[in-house]
Amino acid sequence: MLSRTLKRALLDSRLPLPPTFLLPWAAGLTTVSHTPEAGNVPPPLIDSAQHVSTDRQAMKSASKQPKSASPAHTAPATAPKLPAPSSTGTSPIALSQSVRDLLPLLQAQGSHYITAHIFDRPYLLTQGDTVRLPFFMKDVAPGDILRLNKASNIGSRDYTLKASAAAPKLKSSTTTTVEVLDPTSGSLASHSRVMPTPSPDSETPSSTAARTMAPHFIPHIAKGKVSYLDDRLFVCRAVVMGVEAEPMRVKEKTKRRQRKVKSVKSKHRYTILKVKEVRIRGVEEIEGGDELD
Amino acid sequence: MSLPTATNYFRITLLRSAIGLPKRTSGVLAALGLHKRLRTVYHPVSQTVAGQVFAVKELVDVQEVVQALSAREMRQLRQPESGFYVERRAGVRAGEGEGEEVEV
Numbered sequence: 001m002l003s004r005t006l007k008r009a010l011l012d013s014r015l016p017l018p019p020t021f022l023l024p025w026a027a028g029l030t031t032v033s034h035t036p037e038a039g040n041v042p043p044p045l046i047d048s049a050q051h052v053s054t055d056r057q058a059m060k061s062a063s064k065q066p067k068s069a070s071p072a073h074t075a076p077a078t079a080p081k082l083p084a085p086s087s088t089g090t091s092p093i094a095l096s097q098s099v100r101d102l103l104p105l106l107q108a109q110g111s112h113y114i115t116a117h118i119f120d121r122p123y124l125l126t127q128g129d130t131v132r133l134p135f136f137m138k139d140v141a142p143g144d145i146l147r148l149n150k151a152s153n154i155g156s157r158d159y160t161l162k163a164s165a166a167a168p169k170l171k172s173s174t175t176t177t178v179e180v181l182d183p184t185s186g187s188l189a190s191h192s193r194v195m196p197t198p199s200p201d202s203e204t205p206s207s208t209a210a211r212t213m214a215p216h217f218i219p220h221i222a223k224g225k226v227s228y229l230d231d232r233l234f235v236c237r238a239v240v241m242g243v244e245a246e247p248m249r250v251k252e253k254t255k256r257r258q259r260k261v262k263s264v265k266s267k268h269r270y271t272i273l274k275v276k277e278v279r280i281r282g283v284e285e286i287e288g289g290d291e292l293d
Numbered sequence: 294m295s296l297p298t299a300t301n302y303f304r305i306t307l308l309r310s311a312i313g314l315p316k317r318t319s320g321v322l323a324a325l326g327l328h329k330r331l332r333t334v335y336h337p338v339s340q341t342v343a344g345q346v347f348a349v350k351e352l353v354d355v356q357e358v359v360q361a362l363s364a365r366e367m368r369q370l371r372q373p374e375s376g377f378y379v380e381r382r383a384g385v386r387a388g389e390g391e392g393e394e395v396e397v
Contacts, residue, residue, distance in 0.1 A: 090372045116376065118375065118376040118377055119373045119374075119375060120373035120374070120376070121375060137383075139379075139380060141382070142383060143382075143383025143384065144379050144381065144382050144383050145379070145380045145381040146378070146379055146380065147376045147377060147378055147379075147380040148376060148377045148378065149376065149378065150374060150376035150377075194301055194357045194358065194359060238379065240383075273307050
């Protein structure tokens with residue numbers, strides 16, 4: 001599809017690169033924690049912020065005490081800032097000590113699950129699952145093998161590998177701008193304040209570009225942003241099984257005291273995938289950098 | 294208003310509706326190009342636009358930015374990443390079409 005290349009061409013052609021605050025919906029993903037500016041968090045995001053903070057505390061405490069007695073022990077992965085697709089070259093992955101210690105344990109456990117994101121929608125999958133996607137996937141034919149490379153969680157019965165970054169509190173900095181002009185000493189001349197553009201990353205400004213500022217505050221789009229694992233940590237493959245169609249449904253459209261009744265037919269199609277492989281790579285395999293499988 | 298050599302733009306987003314407000318207010322929003330909530334428009338910084346923004350300042354969120362995006366560009370930025378790529382096509386033996394990586 002052209003969307004990705006067009007986006008790249010679009011964003012590459014402009015210098016400086018568009019500020020990542022212009023990628024609000026996509027730029028909520030980062031592995032760097034940002035201190036939010038002073039001010040109130042907008043109500044729709046308060047819950048997500050609290051949830052995120054408790055997760056962060058849990059992960060911090062878990063990393064400090066690796067021998068936790070609790071059954072659900074989290075092992076956060078400190079991946080580099082851009083979990084980019086394998087096609088783009090990125091810096092070598094930096095695994096934290098806790099990940100090095102616990103990844104073999106996670107691997108050793110028998111069955112694994114993964115929360116894979118297709119078009120930002122999460123799907124909880126394990127090997128052998130049949131997924132009926134709620135949309136028709138274009139440009140794929142039955143038998144094509146897809147590699148799912150966006151995941152937020154991988155886990156087994158006792159261990160969970162999560163992405164370490166939390167969704168930052170999204171708030172436009174303009175809402176916290178308090179500029180008090182002192183008439184006695186300060187200048188009363190009007191001045192313009194341009195939004196500071198964060199330094200563009202060397203990689204393609206994808207959804208996981210690191211930001212130094214909260215993006216423009218748009219609540220309905222800012223909800224539900226998750227952080228993703230580095231895709232070099234796992235392998236997840238699915239096969240396109242085919243396409244399913246719903247029964248034909250007819251919607252009748254008419255108005256009161258109007259004899260004409262218009263019928264609209266709908267018969268949507270849905271792509272079926274079967275998950276063939278959910279595998280976590282070993283520490284040596286990740287650091288070796290070989291992407292043969 | 295101090296302007297650098299490059300043109301700066303106001304990035305204006307309509308956050309609150311003008312339903313129930315005087316028609317003058319909705320006229321100002323129409324002049325700015327804001328017909329629906331949460332739409333964003335870019336206007337070059339000028340006294341005219343600043344005055345329009347001031348007229349609807351309670352409904353609107355404004356930022357001053359260096360670059361103006363078109364509607365098409367904003368839409369491109371909104372598209373989510375696919376989250377997958379086709380590793381192997383059906384009917385192609387492994388090793389044959391390995392270089393073909395289609396990002397959907």
